[in-house]
Amino acid sequence: MKGARANVLLAAGLAAAMLLSLIAGKVWVPFSAWHGGDPRWLIIMELRLPRTVLAAAVGAGLGLSGAAMQGYLRNPLADPGLFGVSAGAALGAVISLFFGYTAFWFLPAFALTGAAVSMALLALLVGQSGSVIVFTLAGIILSSVAGSMTALAISLAPTPFATSQIVTWLMGALTDRSWDDVAIALPVLGVGALLLGMTGRTLDTMTLGESAARSMGVDPLRLQILIVLGVGLCVGASVAAAGIIGFVGLIVPHLVRPLVGNRPSAVLLPSAIGGALLLVLADSLVRAAPTVSELRLGIAMAMLGGPFFLMLLLKMRRGLA
Amino acid sequence: MSALAAADLSLTLSGTPILDGVSTAFRPGSVTAVLGPNGAGKSTLLACLAGLRDADSGAVLIGGVPRAALSRRDLARRIGFLPQTADVHWDIDVATLVALGRFPHRGRWAASDADRAAVTRAMLATDCTRFAARGVNTLSGGERARVLLARVLAGEPEWLLADEPLANLDPAHQLDGLDCLRAVARAGAGVVVVLHDLNHAARAADDVLLMRAGRVVAQGAPDTVLTAALIAETYGVAAHFGMTPEGQRFIIPTHREP
Numbered sequence: 001m002k003g004a005r006a007n008v009l010l011a012a013g014l015a016a017a018m019l020l021s022l023i024a025g026k027v028w029v030p031f032s033a034w035h036g037g038d039p040r041w042l043i044i045m046e047l048r049l050p051r052t053v054l055a056a057a058v059g060a061g062l063g064l065s066g067a068a069m070q071g072y073l074r075n076p077l078a079d080p081g082l083f084g085v086s087a088g089a090a091l092g093a094v095i096s097l098f099f100g101y102t103a104f105w106f107l108p109a110f111a112l113t114g115a116a117v118s119m120a121l122l123a124l125l126v127g128q129s130g131s132v133i134v135f136t137l138a139g140i141i142l143s144s145v146a147g148s149m150t151a152l153a154i155s156l157a158p159t160p161f162a163t164s165q166i167v168t169w170l171m172g173a174l175t176d177r178s179w180d181d182v183a184i185a186l187p188v189l190g191v192g193a194l195l196l197g198m199t200g201r202t203l204d205t206m207t208l209g210e211s212a213a214r215s216m217g218v219d220p221l222r223l224q225i226l227i228v229l230g231v232g233l234c235v236g237a238s239v240a241a242a243g244i245i246g247f248v249g250l251i252v253p254h255l256v257r258p259l260v261g262n263r264p265s266a267v268l269l270p271s272a273i274g275g276a277l278l279l280v281l282a283d284s285l286v287r288a289a290p291t292v293s294e295l296r297l298g299i300a301m302a303m304l305g306g307p308f309f310l311m312l313l314l315k316m317r318r319g320l321a
Numbered sequence: 322m323s324a325l326a327a328a329d330l331s332l333t334l335s336g337t338p339i340l341d342g343v344s345t346a347f348r349p350g351s352v353t354a355v356l357g358p359n360g361a362g363k364s365t366l367l368a369c370l371a372g373l374r375d376a377d378s379g380a381v382l383i384g385g386v387p388r389a390a391l392s393r394r395d396l397a398r399r400i401g402f403l404p405q406t407a408d409v410h411w412d413i414d415v416a417t418l419v420a421l422g423r424f425p426h427r428g429r430w431a432a433s434d435a436d437r438a439a440v441t442r443a444m445l446a447t448d449c450t451r452f453a454a455r456g457v458n459t460l461s462g463g464e465r466a467r468v469l470l471a472r473v474l475a476g477e478p479e480w481l482l483a484d485e486p487l488a489n490l491d492p493a494h495q496l497d498g499l500d501c502l503r504a505v506a507r508a509g510a511g512v513v514v515v516l517h518d519l520n521h522a523a524r525a526a527d528d529v530l531l532m533r534a535g536r537v538v539a540q541g542a543p544d545t546v547l548t549a550a551l552i553a554e555t556y557g558v559a560a561h562f563g564m565t566p567e568g569q570r571f572i573i574p575t576h577r578e579p
Contacts, residue, residue: 074410074411201424201427204421204424205421205424206410207409207410207411207413207418207421208404208408208409208410208418208421208469208472209404209406209408209410211368211373211402211404211406212402212403212404212472214372214373215371215372215373215397215400215401215402215404216397216421216422216424216425216476217393217394217396217397217398217424217425218393218424219393261413261414261417262411262412262413263411263413263417264411
């Protein structure tokens with residue numbers, strides 16, 4: 001099985017990357033220091049391990065959401081941000097920063113509320129149609145409304161400090177995350193991933209278009225609910241934990257398709273593992289990079305996005321020539 | 322297995338009647354060609370029969386049972402639908418695509434022996450076995466059409482509903498397609514196929530359902546329905562009728578009738 005081997009390989013890569021990310025950083029902690037007696041052990045247990053776990057969980061959630069979205073919309077350029085859920089979650093977080101609610105669980109709670117509100121609005125806008133086009137349009141509306149509200153919040157922020165806090169947060173990062181953040185994000189991501197996992201075979205039938213899928217007994221409304229809830233929970237929890245980190249959900253499915261084939265359900269699991277791998281590696285890099293202040297993870301991912309699309313474009317041009 | 326029937330189906334979309342009291346029945350083991358000018362309601366009738374669209378009034382009966390009483394899965398097992406669009410959105414290999422047709426039958430986990438056997442039979446019936454491992458995007462139009470038909474046959478439906486399956490095919494592949502539909506009917510399933518070419522209907526159909534403006538104009542054997550008077554009434558064209566030395570009837574529309 002081509003797919004199974006690729007999954008095992010990716011999982012092994014992820015395990016290695018997670019180990020590496022525990023060692024790497026401004027302070028290198030070699031294996032010889034991995035015991036309770038060494039003061040650096042605290043760095044690993046209380047600082048690096050939660051951050052690494054969070055990076056893997058967020059990466060997996062974004063990768064899986066991207067794969068599910070691309071399968072559902074039958075569009076290789078679909079991104080989890082397209083539904084407006086990530087913009088909604090970001091708006092929620094920005095509101096909490098705007099009012100200076102800084103207790104650690106305030107921001108994630110506001111972000112998750114923002115995600116839930118945008119999911120509810122999405123469901124309301126789309127109604128019973130189950131149509132992919134209506135769905136995409138509704139997502140675009142929500143994204144742009146939430147985006148404009150976020151811009152408004154930035155421009156009206158009460159203090160320059162709040163402004164800079166909002167702007168910095170929007171760039172996305174996993175700096176200084178604790179086990180508390182993991183405890184909030186992980187269960188939500190888990191439920192979302194479970195829902196998306198349930199779409200697998202149904203997504204495959206969408207390959208033949210909506211009417212063929214329906215004629216095979218697919219309930220378009222059920223599929224839509226699974227996708228909205230699954231993507232919403234995964235993306236909402238990711239934004240709550242790490243801010244907006246783009247491109248993971250867009251890039252990863254493309255990277256794993258050559259390994260496992262194009263069948264949408266076969267892309268789901270490797271996209272989750274691959275997303276986790278990519279984000280753990282990227283987060284280790286920004287942490288270990290010799291910059292004065294840490295490079296924001298969201299910016300690093302965005303910088304990967306440009307060249308990636310250039311590659312995609314060149315490949316497509318070769319295909320067309 | 323018993324008949325598939327429509328009882329007094331009516332459907333109005335934004336004020337335009339698309340189906341206007343359509344009542345008809347199809348026989349298992351035979352090919353019914355649905356003919357009529359553009360906008361006659363052929364595709365809509367097929368969509369209603371397949372459960373993709375609900376009529377405003379009237380009912381679809383499958384073996385005497387109203388369609389609404391069947392579960393999605395049960396309906397999907399009994400009625401296979403081949404849409405007009407030949408879109409395949411991901412470049413998957415042919416065997417994987419054909420296996421999608423087992424969706425209404427598959428259990429939660431792995432494919433069963435019955436699933437695999439049905440896929441093999443469907444690929445044999447449509448002569449797709451040779452390119453089972455190829456990607457869909459590498460296929461010619463004719464090969465692709467056969468693969469999509471194999472997908473429906475893999476579900477082993479009692480009824481095959483096909484919406485213009487021969488569009489965009491060259492004459493040789495059109496003849497192959499007609500033979501394939503005949504073979505499916507011979508094997509026991511009922512075939513309902515929307516066609517545009519009167520000659521295809523004359524060649525392959527046991528029954529012709531002639532529609533115009535959402536109504537049934539006539540239904541019966543090709544010889545009785547494909548007549549100069551009915552063709553003039555339905556399509557507004559005059560036609561020349563002939564017979565090949567082999568005894569194959571042909572119909573050539575010659576000019577519009579006012």
